[in-house]
Structure formats: structure tokens, C-alpha cells
Amino acid sequence: MSDVGTPLAQLQNHAEFVGRHIGPTTGEQAQMLAQIGFDSIDEFIASVVPPHIAEHAPLALPDARTEVDALKALKALAAKNRRFRSHIGTGYYDTHTPNVILRNLLENPAWYTAYTPYQPEISQGRLEALLNFQTMITDLTRMEIANASLLDEATACAEAMTFCQRLSKSGSNTFVVSTDCHPQTIDVIRTRAEPLGIEVVVGDAAQLCRNSKYFGVLLQYPATQGDILDYAGCIANAHERGALAVVSADLLALTLLKPPGEFGADVVVGTAQRFGVPLGFGGPHAAFFATKEAFKRDMPGRLVGVSVDRSGKPALRLAMQTREQHIRREKATSNICTAQVLLAIIAGMYAAYHGPAGLVRIAERVHRLTAVFAAGVGKFGFTVQQQTFFDTVTIVTGAHTPAIHAAARQHAINLRVIDDASIGVAFDETTTAQDVETLWSVFAMTGTPPGFDAVEPYVFRAIPKALLRSSPFLEHPTFNRYHSETEMMRYLRRLSDKDLALDRTMIPLGSCTMKLNAAAEMIPVTWPEFGGLHPFAPEDQTEGYRVMIEQLEQMLCVITGYDAVSLQPNAGSQGEYAGLLAIRGYHASRGEGHRNVCLIPSSAHGTNPATAQMAGMEVVVVACDRNGNVDVADLRQKAEAHSAQIAALMITYPSTHGVFEEAIRDLCDVVHRHGGQVYIDGANMNAMVGLCKPGQFGGDVSHLNLHKTFCIPHGGGGPGVGPIGVKTHLAPFLPGHSALPSRRAGAVAAAPWGSASILPITWMYITMMGAAGLRQASQVAMLNANYIANRLAPHYPILYAGKHGFVAHECIVDMRPLKEKSGITVDDLAKRLIDYGFHAPTMSFPVAGTLMIEPTESESKQELDRFCDAMIAIREEIRAVELGQGDVRNNPLTNAPHTAQDLAAEWVRPYSREQAVFPLASSVESKYWPPVGRVDNVYGDRNLVCSCPPLSDYAEPHPDEVETARAA
Structure with missing residues (x-):
């Protein structure tokens, strides 16, 4: 044996990320290349990518870094951010993400790697969570129907503007926006209005509503500078003119304030950010959109509804899927084709964890701190602009304004810059009595600030009695059962167990690119240096973010x-x-x-x-x-x-x-x-x-x-x-x-x-892959797609190919000829794949009656083969129907997916239980059991229910309830 050890460089190669991101090994890639007729990956790529657009020079990016090195480098950038106590407000507030939700939801791949719930049978967990969110929104706003979230508050307001234009009977082309709205909302509204020829008038809403002609009005509740205004008269004026009224409301405030649905609002929008979703320098955050049931078919975004499966068991699905208005193409009224599902679920679970009483306590505490601060700051000779407020006040500071901002910075505090003579101060769930005393010391230009306990006993509510909430909310059992960490942890686990996400199986969706979301990439998301910054924090506090953003912009420029x-x-x-x-x-x-x-x-x-x-x-x-x-x-x-x-x-x-x-x-x-x-x-x-x-x-x-x-x-x-x-x-x-x-x-x-x-x-992904790794990822993504196409071609028609007979990163399986022979539809095949433990590929896009398959580079050869074996086995089941060996209407495909409840019932089907649920030997070891059978979409649309029904109607009984029933 030689005394010379292995060179360090060779040992370090084993720590590279590229080999962990890309599924097939070098040897497996060689086997797959041989299967499709090539000796090398470069030769294969030359047959796929047209030579006149091919780039042969390496990307001008640094070499790949290990996970450890990349995280260390990003941590150094994050350390350049300075996390001040934020009192800026304007729709963004610090919040406590409950640890049970942080660990078991936000940081859990069972939740964050899931796809859009177009296949409801394998999405019952996240659909239930979204139904909770919708219920929370309708309860707090007192509107009749709410969607499953939009992108942010400003976007929701812009969607509400065009919504009002479609539905208004005013005949006007003017949209009124109150000066009390957040500046960023007005900015986005103007952007969206200009190409459509909508005139946006920003001003005193009460006056404009009385004296103008307009199709809609946008109001902020509470106002951006803190005032709680009574909008009933303004909304009544709007209705008299055939216009609609939109209220952008604060969810936490609505636990104490009269909800907009009770004073005539036609649409209520806003953000759910302060329900446990980190500031994150501005996003992602879930917006909401609630309206009257009469307007449900015009509402943008997705809507979760209750239906039944083929056995009559309650089941959830996306209701009225054509409401995803991009399907209407140039006749669409919106291009929204995504939501903020993960963030909406966090917000809904935050409400479930705290319950209605807990939310009221949080809101009362925030309001109490605000009121005490306002009372104390008045002792220094400053005027508080608001008589009524919830969590935000504006202080008239005059010539002292620059000095106060400077003092705040010395205490690592950010206050809102309103103008040269006034300062905004907002409070949130994380604020303490000590923070109030520190703020007093900032505003105390002369003299000694009082102690919190000396001021608080003499402070009264600053909410007008006429606008206090009297109606109940969140009475459904979901919001009153999971208040212990044990219960919430188990609830989240029960829901995630109902779903198929990328942590359990390949999701071969064409056009959607469901690839590895590596743990090292996800870790920085919840670092407080990134998660705890207000989007309007001063530049000198956000250097790390800005450097990271500039580097990422440059990376993407190089790549594109x-x-x-x-x-x-x-x-x-x-x-x-x-x-x-x-x-x-x-x-x-x-x-x-x-x-x-x-x-x-x-x-x-x-x-x-x-x-x-x-x-x-x-x-x-x-x-x-x-x-x-x-x-x-x-x-x-x-x-x-x-x-x-x-x-x-x-x-x-x-x-x-x-x-x-x-x-x-x-x-x-x-x-x-x-x-x-x-x-x-x-x-x-x-x-x-x-x-x-x-x-x-x-x-x-x-x-x-x-x-x-x-x-x-x-x-x-x-x-x-x-x-x-x-x-x-x-x-x-x-x-x-x-x-x-x-x-x-x-x-x-x-x-x-x-x-x-x-x-x-994305910064982590590009950094860990490097120039060579990124190129290899694209090569293997196309190799995997062509390997699947090659294996499936003898069994299914492959619809399109390039000049040399190869596809790019995805292939389309044409089910139409098979349907003509057997009656089996693309939907039947998709549901049957569930029994084999797979999420279906993209259905009927871009061609009706087809499946578009995209494996990505992250799937191993073993997983590709498992998928191909499933597809080939299903083809034989279709062939049996073609040959008359299987019943056209009663076969494993038309009855798919099969549930555990199906097995427990009397078995009268012309095929075995084993064929139904264990069609391949590989499905026995880690069987996924769909919680419901095939969902009836037509029933759900005819009987539209979009908020939580009694929990017993769609959820499994709680173990304690089972034991109680047995005891009885």
C-alpha cells in the first residue's frame, strides 16, 4: 500500500452540490444516452438545440461552491443588513410566526414542495388549509365569499379596480382613490389603470364620492396614517351613483372594528401578512379578496369549494376553475394564474392556533400599546393627529422632525417619514411596553419621559363606539381546537399526509418544472437578517439585501x-x-x-x-x-x-x-x-x-x-x-x-x-451550481425527458418532436387515439396514476386530451423508470379494455383513484383489490392512500360552498371524539 494519500482536491469534490441536485449519476446518464442512441451528452444536445442559437462558451459565472461555503458567503451578506425595530407600518408589520407553524409548515417540504391543487384527490390537505383561509377572510370581513389569496395588497386593490369597472352601472371611466390609502397601493393602481384608459383620481374620498362621477372608490381601513374613519356615508354615495366601493382593510384590526361587510362594502381586500408571515423585506405575503356571492363569477384568482367524491363523501377542489381567468385568453379580465398558497396557509393556521379569543387579545394589546404611547407623547408638547386609531398614529413634530429621526436611529428604531413636519409611528404584535418607553425617550426633546405604568391606567380606547365590532367570528371548530402545540402539530401532519408533494414522489408536470428545492437553498429564508426587514427600511440598513439582489440580477443577466x-x-x-x-x-x-x-x-x-x-x-x-x-x-x-x-x-x-x-x-x-x-x-x-x-x-x-x-x-x-x-x-x-x-x-x-x-x-442555487453545473442541469433535464419519451413511445403516441426527432425538456403523450379505441380519457389515466403513487402530468395543455411530462434534471433514473413502468402498466390496463377483457365503464382506470375505504367496503368490481391498490410491486412498500375518491366537480359548482362546513363533514374524526363515542 502506498503511503501517499488522496489529493485534497479529489476529496473535496465529494462535497459538491451539483451531484446532489442532478438525479442520474454519470453511469446512469451513459445508460440513458445509449438508450436514445448517443455516446455523449454533447452529441445529444447538438441534436436538440439548433446550432445557430447554441452558446458554446461557458457562462461567465464563478465556479460552483459547496453548500457550506455558499451558506457562509450568504450569511456574510445577511450580516450587512441591520435589523432595526420597525414602527413604519403602511401595511407591513413585524409578527411572531408560531414555532409550531415555522417548523411544521414553513420549513416543511411536505408543504412547500407541493404543486397547485389541480388534482384535488391528492391535494385535500392544502385545500382544507385554504378553505380555512377563505373562512377566516369571510368571517373577519363579513363578506359572503373570498378567494384563496392574491399576490399582495396593492395587486388585490388593482384587481378590485378592474372588477368594479366590469360590474359598475355608472357609465364612468373614473376610479376614485382615497388619499388615505398606502402610497405603494396608489402606485400600483396608477400603473394598472393607465394602459386600460382608466382615470385615477386621488383625493378626499368623502368629497369625491359626493360630487364626482366614477365607477368605483378605494378606501383604506384604518387609514394609512392611522385614522379610523366611518365610510358608511361615502359608500352610500357611491351606490347612489351606480359605483362600487372597495375597502382595503387590516385583518387584525377587524377583530375589534366593525367589518366592512356591515357598512356596505362591495369588495374587501388587504394583506394577511401580520398573521404570522415574516416581513421579508416586502414579501412574499398573501393578499385576500372578498366580495358578495352575486359577484363570484367575476372574482379574480382561485376559489376552493366543497364537493363530494364518487362515493358521496365530502371532498374539496378548486371551484369554477374557469375563474382562473387566463384560460379565457384575450377575453380575460385578469392574468392572475397563481396565488400565495403557502403564505395563506400560514395565515390561516396562525388564526387557528390563536383562535378568535387569542386574536382579540393580540389586537387589544397592540391597540393598548398605541394608545398609551399616544397619551405619553402628548406630554412632550406634540400633537397626535388622530382622535381615533387602532395601531398607528401621526405625530406633528414640526422643526423637531429631523432630530427625532436621528434620535430614533441611535436607538435602532425606524419611524415613518410622512413629511418634514410629521412622523408616523405604528405598533405590532412584537412591540413591548419597554419599546413604548424607548419611543418616549426618542420624542422627549427636553425633560424625562414618564414610565409606562404611570401612564397606562389613565388611557382609554381610541376606537369610536359606533365602529366597534359586535359580530362574532371564527366560530368554526377548526379555529377553536388547535390551540396547543401538540394539537396544531398533529393537525398539520394529518393534512400533509393527505397530499402528494415532491418530498414523496416525482411530480412530472410539463411547463411547471417541479425540481429539487434543496434544503441548503431554503435555510436562509427564515434567517432573521432576511425575514425581519421592513420593505421601506432606509438603504443604510439593507446593504446585504441590496448586494445580494445586485449579484442575483447580474447572474441572471449572464444566464439570459x-x-x-x-x-x-x-x-x-x-x-x-x-x-x-x-x-x-x-x-x-x-x-x-x-x-x-x-x-x-x-x-x-x-x-x-x-x-x-x-x-x-x-x-x-x-x-x-x-x-x-x-x-x-x-x-x-x-x-x-x-x-x-x-x-x-x-x-x-x-x-x-x-x-x-x-x-x-x-x-x-x-x-x-x-x-x-x-x-x-x-x-x-x-x-x-x-x-x-x-x-x-x-x-x-x-x-x-x-x-x-x-x-x-x-x-x-x-x-x-x-x-x-x-x-x-x-x-x-x-x-x-x-x-x-x-x-x-x-x-x-x-x-x-x-x-x-x-x-x-435562487442566489444559493446558482452559486452552488456554478457555470458548469447549470449547463449540466439543462443537459440532463433534456436527457431525462427524451429517455421518458423513448421508453413510452412504443406504448403511447408522442405528439411533437424537433427536427431530429427529439423533444426538449418535456414531451407530450397523446391520449386521443387511445380514447377512440377504449373510451379511456386523459382524466382516467391521471387519476389512475394516483394508485401508482404519482402526481399526474399536466393535463390537456397545450393540446386537449394529452399529458405533458417534464421530469427535470433532479429525478434519478430509478424514479424515471418507476414512472415509466407505471405508465406502461396503465397502458396494458387500457389495452385490456380495448380488447374487451375489461369493462368499459367498470375498470381500474374509470374507478381510480382507489381509497382505503373502497377496500373496506364489499368488493364487487371485476378486478382484484390487489390490482386496484397495489398495481406494481414497488407500490406496496410506500403506498400513498388518497383520502377521497374521484371528486365530482359539477356537483361542487352547482352547490357552491366556499367556507368551512361543519368539520365532521369533511375531516377525519379526532381520536378523542372516537374514544368519546366508544365510551358512550
Whole structure:
């Protein structure tokens, strides 16, 4: 044996992250390449990516870092942030995330790796949690129906504006916004109104409601500077003029204040952030949207409803799924196609954990601290502007204003800058009596501040009696049972056990890129240095965030070939919107504001035409050829016909059909020759990173889905981040913000950097992968997709392929010929996959009757083979029906999924129990049991229930209840 040891560099290679992120080993990749007919990965990629767009030079990024090194580097950046006590308010408040929710929900991959609950049978846990959220919102607002969350408060207000425009009978094109609304809300409202030709008038709402003609009015409750105003008269005036009234309300305040539903509001919106969701420098946070049941079909976003499964057992599902209005394409009234599910669930569980009495105690305590502070600060000669308030007051400080801010900074306190002569002070759940005394010392320019105990006994409530809440809320058992940590921990476990998430199985959803969300990427999200910062904290306190954001912007520029990036859009849909606004602004700056035609291929995701409509553009559809590619001749013809009006072409690349279109440069050139800009949808960027760059082969702007390609988890349907990259000429038109005066364009999100607290996930991913690792990830993602296509091709038709017969990162299985022969539908196959322990691929998109499969690079060969084995076994079950060996209406597919309750009942089906629930030997060891059978969507829509029914109707009995029943 040699005395010479193994070189250190070779030993360190074992710590690299790349090999842990990418599923197949080098040897397995060689086997898969051989299966599809190649000797090397480079040879394979050359047959998939068109040579005229291929990039061969390595990405100009640093080498990969280990998990330990990357976390250490990011921790050093986080340490540059300074976490002051925030009294800024304006819709953002510090809060305590209960540890049982932090550990068992926010930090639990069973919750954060789940997908949108389109397959209800395997989503009953998160659907129940969202139903809790909806119930919480309707109870606190006293409205009749609420959705399952929106992106942020400002976006919800903007959605409410267009909602009112559709429903109002006023005949006006004016929307009134109270000056008492938060500045960031007014900013987003103006951005959204301008392309639609809506006139926004900001002013005294009471006066405008009496004297103006308008279709809707937006009111803040309590007002941004703290006042509690009685809006009943204003709303009555609005209704007299055929207008609708929107109230943006504080949820915690509504535990004490008269809810807007009781004084005539048509819509109530707001944020659930202060219900246990960290500040996170602005996001992600769950907004809410509640309205009257009569308006339910016009409400944006998702809606969870109660239905039944095939056995009559109560079951949940997304109700009226066409309300996801992007499905209506250019006729859509919104492009919202995501929610903030994970954050909404946190907020709902926060309410369940504290219960109604606990929430009232928190609210009373916050209000008490505010009132005591206001009483004490008055002793220093300062005037408190508000007679009535909940948690925020405005102090008239005159010439002392700069000195007070300086004193506050010395005490590591941030106060709200209102103007040169007044200061805002907001209180929250985390504030203490000591904080109040410290604030008094800040305001005490002369003299000694009083002690808290000396002031408190003489302080009264500052809420007007006429606006005190008298109606009950959160009476459902869910909000009155889980107040101990044991009970909440078990409740969260019971719900997560009902679901299939990425921690249990591959989720092969085409276009959705459900890849590994590594633990090392997730860890920084809950660091207080990132989670505890207010979005409007001064720049000198947020250096770590700003450096991290700048580094991430530069990384994304390198990867995409663009010159500038904005991280503000907090969803892919908002990235699309920001991209088209940049194009719109560019044309207007050149005196070509008349350009308003957006060319969109017929295969495009529905958000594309919906977004174009929202940006004030006219959609012209471009045909696709028989191979699924954009019809170049039709594009030329449409471009010629609309030459003077073309604003943009929106195209997804690789295509929605999962192939690299050879003519992409030609398509871009056609549009550029006619004066248009090219928007390349980055939904499928996972096939391009390190291999080609949209900013180099013709794109002027692209949005990226950080919750797809760049590893931010889907969280059951949100959060997401949809930044845009642009070429230099579009950079001046990137989203701005009222807090960022240096940028020219308006805001598309409430916070300057959108969902800032989850950006470290992508920073960690890129840092740990490095240039070579990112390229390898794209290569293996396409290898995995082609391996699946190769294995399934003898059994199922594969619908589209590229020039050389290969797909890109996803493949489409065509079920239509099999349905004609057997009667088995794509829905039957999807539900049968549940019995095999898999989430279904994307159904009927982009082609009805098909399944779109995307394995990503993170799945091992063993998991790919397990999935293929399941699909092949299901094909044999279909074949049995084709050959008459199985009943057309009573077979394992049409009856799928099979529940444990099915097995316990009398078995009268023409196939065995074993075939029903253990169709493959591999399914025995770790069997997933769906909690409900196939859900009846039609029944649910006809009998719409969107808040919690009696718990016994849809939840498993609690063990204590079972024991009580036995004893009786």
C-alpha cells in the first residue's frame, strides 16, 4: 500500500452540490444516452438545440461552491443588513410566526414542495388549509365569499379596480382613490389603470364620492396614517351613483372594528401578512379578496369549494376553475394564474392556533400599546393627529422632525417619514411596553419621559363606539381546537399526509418544472437578517439585501444574455405584464404609442393574451403548423397586415409543445423588421440555461420563473417570482416604485423588490451550481425527458418532436387515439396514476386530451423508470379494455383513484383489490392512500360552498371524539 494519500482536491469534490441536485449519476446518464442512441451528452444536445442559437462558451459565472461555503458567503451578506425595530407600518408589520407553524409548515417540504391543487384527490390537505383561509377572510370581513389569496395588497386593490369597472352601472371611466390609502397601493393602481384608459383620481374620498362621477372608490381601513374613519356615508354615495366601493382593510384590526361587510362594502381586500408571515423585506405575503356571492363569477384568482367524491363523501377542489381567468385568453379580465398558497396557509393556521379569543387579545394589546404611547407623547408638547386609531398614529413634530429621526436611529428604531413636519409611528404584535418607553425617550426633546405604568391606567380606547365590532367570528371548530402545540402539530401532519408533494414522489408536470428545492437553498429564508426587514427600511440598513439582489440580477443577466433585470414582479404573470409595459413605454418614448398589436401563437399559455389585454394591446393570433411550430408564413402575413401597429410578438421558447423551433431567429427578425419588439416567455428556461440565451437570439425582453427553473418551490400554488430581463434600450422602462424615485416606470408590486425574502433561494442555487453545473442541469433535464419519451413511445403516441426527432425538456403523450379505441380519457389515466403513487402530468395543455411530462434534471433514473413502468402498466390496463377483457365503464382506470375505504367496503368490481391498490410491486412498500375518491366537480359548482362546513363533514374524526363515542 502506498503511503501517499488522496489529493485534497479529489476529496473535496465529494462535497459538491451539483451531484446532489442532478438525479442520474454519470453511469446512469451513459445508460440513458445509449438508450436514445448517443455516446455523449454533447452529441445529444447538438441534436436538440439548433446550432445557430447554441452558446458554446461557458457562462461567465464563478465556479460552483459547496453548500457550506455558499451558506457562509450568504450569511456574510445577511450580516450587512441591520435589523432595526420597525414602527413604519403602511401595511407591513413585524409578527411572531408560531414555532409550531415555522417548523411544521414553513420549513416543511411536505408543504412547500407541493404543486397547485389541480388534482384535488391528492391535494385535500392544502385545500382544507385554504378553505380555512377563505373562512377566516369571510368571517373577519363579513363578506359572503373570498378567494384563496392574491399576490399582495396593492395587486388585490388593482384587481378590485378592474372588477368594479366590469360590474359598475355608472357609465364612468373614473376610479376614485382615497388619499388615505398606502402610497405603494396608489402606485400600483396608477400603473394598472393607465394602459386600460382608466382615470385615477386621488383625493378626499368623502368629497369625491359626493360630487364626482366614477365607477368605483378605494378606501383604506384604518387609514394609512392611522385614522379610523366611518365610510358608511361615502359608500352610500357611491351606490347612489351606480359605483362600487372597495375597502382595503387590516385583518387584525377587524377583530375589534366593525367589518366592512356591515357598512356596505362591495369588495374587501388587504394583506394577511401580520398573521404570522415574516416581513421579508416586502414579501412574499398573501393578499385576500372578498366580495358578495352575486359577484363570484367575476372574482379574480382561485376559489376552493366543497364537493363530494364518487362515493358521496365530502371532498374539496378548486371551484369554477374557469375563474382562473387566463384560460379565457384575450377575453380575460385578469392574468392572475397563481396565488400565495403557502403564505395563506400560514395565515390561516396562525388564526387557528390563536383562535378568535387569542386574536382579540393580540389586537387589544397592540391597540393598548398605541394608545398609551399616544397619551405619553402628548406630554412632550406634540400633537397626535388622530382622535381615533387602532395601531398607528401621526405625530406633528414640526422643526423637531429631523432630530427625532436621528434620535430614533441611535436607538435602532425606524419611524415613518410622512413629511418634514410629521412622523408616523405604528405598533405590532412584537412591540413591548419597554419599546413604548424607548419611543418616549426618542420624542422627549427636553425633560424625562414618564414610565409606562404611570401612564397606562389613565388611557382609554381610541376606537369610536359606533365602529366597534359586535359580530362574532371564527366560530368554526377548526379555529377553536388547535390551540396547543401538540394539537396544531398533529393537525398539520394529518393534512400533509393527505397530499402528494415532491418530498414523496416525482411530480412530472410539463411547463411547471417541479425540481429539487434543496434544503441548503431554503435555510436562509427564515434567517432573521432576511425575514425581519421592513420593505421601506432606509438603504443604510439593507446593504446585504441590496448586494445580494445586485449579484442575483447580474447572474441572471449572464444566464439570459440580457443587459438589465428587475426582480420586482412577484409572479410569472406579473413578469409578463412588466415586460409588455416596458415595450409599451419604449414605443411611446419614440412617438409610436399607437403600436398596440401583440402577435401571439395559438399554442401560447393563456396568460400571454390575457397579459396583452391588460397592457392595452390588441391580440392577433398566429397559427401553428402540423408539427406544433409557429407558422412562419402566417406570422409574415400577420406582420405585414399590421406592420404600422405591431408592438410585440410573445413567444415561448422552447415552444409550449416542448421543442426548439428551428425558425426562432427568423420569427424575431420578421417582427423587428416591422418595428416590433420580441417578448420571449421564459417559462421553459430550464432547457436553455448554459446552452443558449434568449437575449442573444432575438429576444428584447423575457420573464423568468424563479419558482421553476431557479428552484424557488411552488408552495402548493405560490409563492413565485417572475423577474424580467431586458436589452439596454428597454432598461429605462423597468418597473419603478414610489420608494425608488430613480426609476422611471410605475410599480407592478407593492414592495420595491417584490418577494425579496425568497430571492436567496435562487442566489444559493446558482452559486452552488456554478457555470458548469447549470449547463449540466439543462443537459440532463433534456436527457431525462427524451429517455421518458423513448421508453413510452412504443406504448403511447408522442405528439411533437424537433427536427431530429427529439423533444426538449418535456414531451407530450397523446391520449386521443387511445380514447377512440377504449373510451379511456386523459382524466382516467391521471387519476389512475394516483394508485401508482404519482402526481399526474399536466393535463390537456397545450393540446386537449394529452399529458405533458417534464421530469427535470433532479429525478434519478430509478424514479424515471418507476414512472415509466407505471405508465406502461396503465397502458396494458387500457389495452385490456380495448380488447374487451375489461369493462368499459367498470375498470381500474374509470374507478381510480382507489381509497382505503373502497377496500373496506364489499368488493364487487371485476378486478382484484390487489390490482386496484397495489398495481406494481414497488407500490406496496410506500403506498400513498388518497383520502377521497374521484371528486365530482359539477356537483361542487352547482352547490357552491366556499367556507368551512361543519368539520365532521369533511375531516377525519379526532381520536378523542372516537374514544368519546366508544365510551358512550
